[in-house]
Amino acid sequence: xxxRVFVPRDxxxxxxxxxxxxxxxxxxxxxxxxxxxxxxxxxxxxxWLEPLVEVETAQGRLxxxxxxxxxxxxxxxxxxxxxxxxxxxxxxxxxxGPTEALPWFARQQRLTFARIGLTDPLSxxxxxxxxxxxxxxxxxxxxxQELVEEVKASGLRGRGGAAFPTGIKWQTxxxxxxxxxxxxxxxxxxxxxxxxxxxxxxxxxxxxxxxxTIAGLAVGATQGYIYLRSEYPLAKTILDAAIAHAEAAGxxxxxxxxxGHAFHLEVRLGAGAYICGEExxxxxxxxxxxxxxxFKPPLPAIxxxxxxxxxxxxxxxxxxxxxxxxxxxxxxxxxxMGRSRGTLALQLAGNVKRGGLVELAFGxxxxxxxxxxxxxxxxxxxxxxxxxxxxxxxxxxxxxxDLPLDYEAFAEVGAGVGHGGVVxxxxxVDMAEQARFSxxxxxxxxxxxxxxxxxxxxxxVEVIDRIRAGENRAANLALLxxxxxxxxxxxxxxxxxxxxxxxRSALTHFPDDFRRPVEGx
Numbered sequence: 199x200x201x202r203v204f205v206p207r208d209x210x211x212x213x214x215x216x217x218x219x220x221x222x223x224x225x226x227x228x229x230x231x232x233x234x235x236x237x238x239x240x241x242x243x244x245x246w247l248e249p250l251v252e253v254e255t256a257q258g259r260l261x262x263x264x265x266x267x268x269x270x271x272x273x274x275x276x277x278x279x280x281x282x283x284x285x286x287x288x289x290x291x292x293x294x295g296p297t298e299a300l301p302w303f304a305r306q307q308r309l310t311f312a313r314i315g316l317t318d319p320l321s322x323x324x325x326x327x328x329x330x331x332x333x334x335x336x337x338x339x340x341x342x343q344e345l346v347e348e349v350k351a352s353g354l355r356g357r358g359g360a361a362f363p364t365g366i367k368w369q370t371x372x373x374x375x376x377x378x379x380x381x382x383x384x385x386x387x388x389x390x391x392x393x394x395x396x397x398x399x400x401x402x403x404x405x406x407x408x409x410x411t412i413a414g415l416a417v418g419a420t421q422g423y424i425y426l427r428s429e430y431p432l433a434k435t436i437l438d439a440a441i442a443h444a445e446a447a448g449x450x451x452x453x454x455x456x457x458g459h460a461f462h463l464e465v466r467l468g469a470g471a472y473i474c475g476e477e478x479x480x481x482x483x484x485x486x487x488x489x490x491x492x493f494k495p496p497l498p499a500i501x502x503x504x505x506x507x508x509x510x511x512x513x514x515x516x517x518x519x520x521x522x523x524x525x526x527x528x529x530x531x532x533x534x535m536g537r538s539r540g541t542l543a544l545q546l547a548g549n550v551k552r553g554g555l556v557e558l559a560f561g562x563x564x565x566x567x568x569x570x571x572x573x574x575x576x577x578x579x580x581x582x583x584x585x586x587x588x589x590x591x592x593x594x595x596x597x598x599x600d601l602p603l604d605y606e607a608f609a610e611v612g613a614g615v616g617h618g619g620v621v622x623x624x625x626x627v628d629m630a631e632q633a634r635f636s637x638x639x640x641x642x643x644x645x646x647x648x649x650x651x652x653x654x655x656x657x658x659v660e661v662i663d664r665i666r667a668g669e670n671r672a673a674n675l676a677l678l679x680x681x682x683x684x685x686x687x688x689x690x691x692x693x694x695x696x697x698x699x700x701x702r703s704a705l706t707h708f709p710d711d712f713r714r715p716v717e718g719x
Contacts, residue, residue, distance in 0.1 A: 240401025242315030353539030358512030389588030587616025651694025
């Protein structure tokens with residue numbers, strides 16, 4: 199009997215040698231006359247264990263990792279395909295035991311990412327076997343208003359950073375009459391330390407396709423676009439193939455599953471600019487123009503792509519919709535805290551021992567995430583600071599690590615949850631340098647349309663350089679504070695408006711880093 203062995207094919211696993219592991223596994227199995235069926239599944243999101251090899255047994259899948267190509271002969275010699283190569287003091291050092299029982303996975307609450315790592319990403323049969331398209335089947339029996347009400351009742355908020363209620367945005371598009379409406383997925387994932395969108399697209403592409411199709415039914419849109427980060431070539435290959443398979447199977451096209459409803463979907467590559475993650479700049483780019491921020495109003499929900507009503511949602515917002523329709527709004531709303539309902543896909547990166555994707559209900563503490571899941575720093579040095587939410591969000595000191603992961607709780611201390619990226623720093627970090635990085639990032643990535651962002655960030659880098667050089671520190675610190683206030687109040691979009699957040703947090707919580715002696719003091 200052939201044994202099924204799973205080797206991931208996402209970008210992280212491939213960068214760590216997964217293709218070489220798969221090729222060596224097949225070659226060794228042939229040479230030894232072993233019956234093996236290799237499945238190139240999606241990653242389970244545990245980057246610290248990649249490449250993670252799994253073997254299917256009667257007791258479930260057994261995990262081994264991180265595995266290199268050179269480990270394969272020894273694993274086969276020890277009985278990798280026998281199903282009894284267990285973890286423990288007497289077992290193989292790479293044997294981890296049953297995958298689902300590993301504490302790193304078992305303690306998570308995976309709703310959106312429940313399927314990643316289980317299936318072949320491009321197999322519709324696999325997707326259906328794991329409850330895929332149940333949400334769409336339900337949606338096809340509902341009216342557009344009923345679909346919008348279901349999303350409203352779930353409490354789903356935008357996972358791209360703004361946290362705007364998804365159902366309200368959909369309601370606006372539904373209520374705006376037009377001969378053509380659009381669904382646009384913002385997949386231009388550019389925040390430092392973020393990769394959840396990529397994992398969703400590479401490991402479970404039909405989930406996003408299903409979510410966008412449901413959104414189209416809800417607001418009366420027949421055309422969708424995935425605006426994909428240009429640095430994600432594998433995601434594009436997988437999405438293009440998945441869209442073609444979905445069309446062939448009747449889940450996209452002019453007559454979805456014989457319902458008479460139409461929805462078409464295309465992938466468009468982004469322009470390689472961070473600012474194109476801002477929804478109006480994204481729409482300009484999608485129309486073939488330079489990615490400049492638009493003035494609002496009008497809102498994209500009223501005049502969006504090509505001047506038509508447009509839903510612009512992040513990958514994770516749309517990927518949450520199939521669960522809501524399949525299980526009901528209440529099942530989603532029952533998870534989380536306060537106004538933050540459902541789960542949050544947290545991405546552990548930076549100086550972290552166990553990096554990867556952790557999906558938890560809103561309300562868990564930042565300390566729990568970094569210590570129990572992250573395992574502390576990779577360097578082994580004490581953790582000093584963490585930035586949650588991307589390069590435009592605050593740096594948090596230890597006094598704030600017990601904050602619950604909740605939009606309102608973070609906002610109260612001038613921080614943000616954003617897209618869920620968590621970048622950790624040990625005690626060797628220079629927070630004055632990190633403040634400078636924030637200003638320089640804005641300087642580099644600004645679209646240049648408004649003066650506070652374009653000029654303010656340039657002056658900000660100069661002022662921080664003077665502070666770090668010990669040049670008239672008191673006056674320049676006061677000037678930096680005024681500059682941050684101008685950028686926050688006067689910038690056209692969040693690019694310039696939020697850049698002061700990390701700068702102010704570094705000044706507030708790590709002031710000594712701005713007063714360090716310099717040569718000549």
